[in-house]
Amino acid sequence: MRPFTHAGIVARVIDIPSGLAAAQERYNGGAGRAFVAGLPDLAAEFLRRWELRPDGHSLHGMAALVLPVVRADGTPAALKLQLRDAESAGEPVALRRWDGDCAVRLLDHDRTTHTMLLERLDHTRMLSQLPGTREAVLVIARLLARLTAAPAPPGLRRLGDLAQAMLERTPRALERIPHTGTRRLVADCAAAVREVADEPGDRLLHWDLHDENVLSSDRAPWLAIDPKPLAGDPGFELWPALRNRFEAGEIRWRFDAMTDVLGLDRARARAWTLGRALQTTLWDVEDGRTPDPRALDIARRLRDRPRPRRPRRTDRPA
Numbered sequence: 001m002r003p004f005t006h007a008g009i010v011a012r013v014i015d016i017p018s019g020l021a022a023a024q025e026r027y028n029g030g031a032g033r034a035f036v037a038g039l040p041d042l043a044a045e046f047l048r049r050w051e052l053r054p055d056g057h058s059l060h061g062m063a064a065l066v067l068p069v070v071r072a073d074g075t076p077a078a079l080k081l082q083l084r085d086a087e088s089a090g091e092p093v094a095l096r097r098w099d100g101d102c103a104v105r106l107l108d109h110d111r112t113t114h115t116m117l118l119e120r121l122d123h124t125r126m127l128s129q130l131p132g133t134r135e136a137v138l139v140i141a142r143l144l145a146r147l148t149a150a151p152a153p154p155g156l157r158r159l160g161d162l163a164q165a166m167l168e169r170t171p172r173a174l175e176r177i178p179h180t181g182t183r184r185l186v187a188d189c190a191a192a193v194r195e196v197a198d199e200p201g202d203r204l205l206h207w208d209l210h211d212e213n214v215l216s217s218d219r220a221p222w223l224a225i226d227p228k229p230l231a232g233d234p235g236f237e238l239w240p241a242l243r244n245r246f247e248a249g250e251i252r253w254r255f256d257a258m259t260d261v262l263g264l265d266r267a268r269a270r271a272w273t274l275g276r277a278l279q280t281t282l283w284d285v286e287d288g289r290t291p292d293p294r295a296l297d298i299a300r301r302l303r304d305r306p307r308p309r310r311p312r313r314t315d316r317p318a
Contacts, residue, residue: 159232
């Protein structure tokens with residue numbers, strides 16, 4: 001097999017999507033533009049270095065370009081090209097720790113460019129395609145129960161640091177929220193985080209496991225992709241499944257079902273979920289946007305749940 005090595009050929013093959021370019025412009029400015037401009041050369045370099053050939057149309061999310069490829073031995077794989085940032089830096093660390101158990105398998109990784117070679121999954125079979133949301137939520141919960149079973153490796157972002165930073169930013173954000181009810185709700189979310197912030201946990205968290213980050217494969221019905229890992233309490237993991245495919249009347253069912261499957265203390269999970277609502281609202285306010293009404297609705301529906309208790313020695317680690 002002769003790999004593609006010419007950047008001009010690669011540029012035509014990978015078809016850099018305008019959506020990826022727009023997202024990089026919005027979130028990363030000049031660095032994003034440079035990343036997009038350099039994608040043909042970057043892809044060409046790793047097609048040559050890892051002896052790969054393109055094998056289909058490129059895919060993309062908000063931050064990465066994924067190129068279906070075939071390895072020299074004929075094995076299908078996926079070449080993932082992305083900028084390294086605080087959220088994505090731990091991705092190869094987490095994937096190595098999971099080693100294909102409920103997550104896509106990492107085949108190779110370049111530390112300098114953050115380029116990864118991944119197991120090829122079936123992007124046409126996504127969990128979000130299930131007609132009902134309840135089974136999808138249960139699939140996510142079962143995956144999370146496995147993914148969060150072990151302590152996080154050293155060097156990852158830590159939930160305790162994120163929580164402290166959120167609490168420090170909250171007073172300024174409250175000053176910028178004109179609506180009294182919303183301001184009170186956000187303050188309540190911060191108060192819930194304060195109650196658990198001194199015990200942030202040490203499990204390996206995915207952070208962004210929703211039903212568009214779960215794909216099927218021949219070796220497993222469903223596997224997680226695209227982690228933004230950190231070390232912390234699994235209660236911080238429930239948010240994406242509550243917010244995606246939003247159904248107001250299903251929020252409490254989803255929360256209760258997920259905490260049951262993961263074996264979590266419901267009050268502590270509630271506090272960390274309110275922390276995710278706080279995180280989302282801080283981003284909105286600091287960027288000059290109106291707080292996401294879905295996030296506020298989730299927070300309202302969970303706000304009146306029981307207060308968290310200190311975990312006993314007999315509790316499952318969290």
